[in-house]
Amino acid sequence: xxxxxxxxxxxxxxxxxxxxxxxxxxxxxxxxxxxxxxxxxxxxxxxxxxxxxxxxxxxxxxxxxxxxxxxxx
Numbered sequence: 764x765x766x767x768x769x770x771x772x773x774x775x776x777x778x779x780x781x782x783x784x785x786x787x788x789x790x791x792x793x794x795x796x797x798x799x800x801x802x803x804x805x806x807x808x809x810x811x812x813x814x815x816x817x818x819x820x821x822x823x824x825x826x827x828x829x830x831x832x833x834x835x836x
Contacts, residue, residue: 800818
């Protein structure tokens, strides 16, 4: 299953990441670009998460915020 977020949705919700993970900045958001794998990499770098935990957190956040779109529509 693809855990990435469509670009249009990413632009709507990406700022919410900074609320959840305060160490992530605007440059990180631009680099992540809605890709779960890139978010996991940033989480590893900024928070020292092990790879498995970073991937799990990234996928969970992406799915939750992607699914909220379906509920809102």
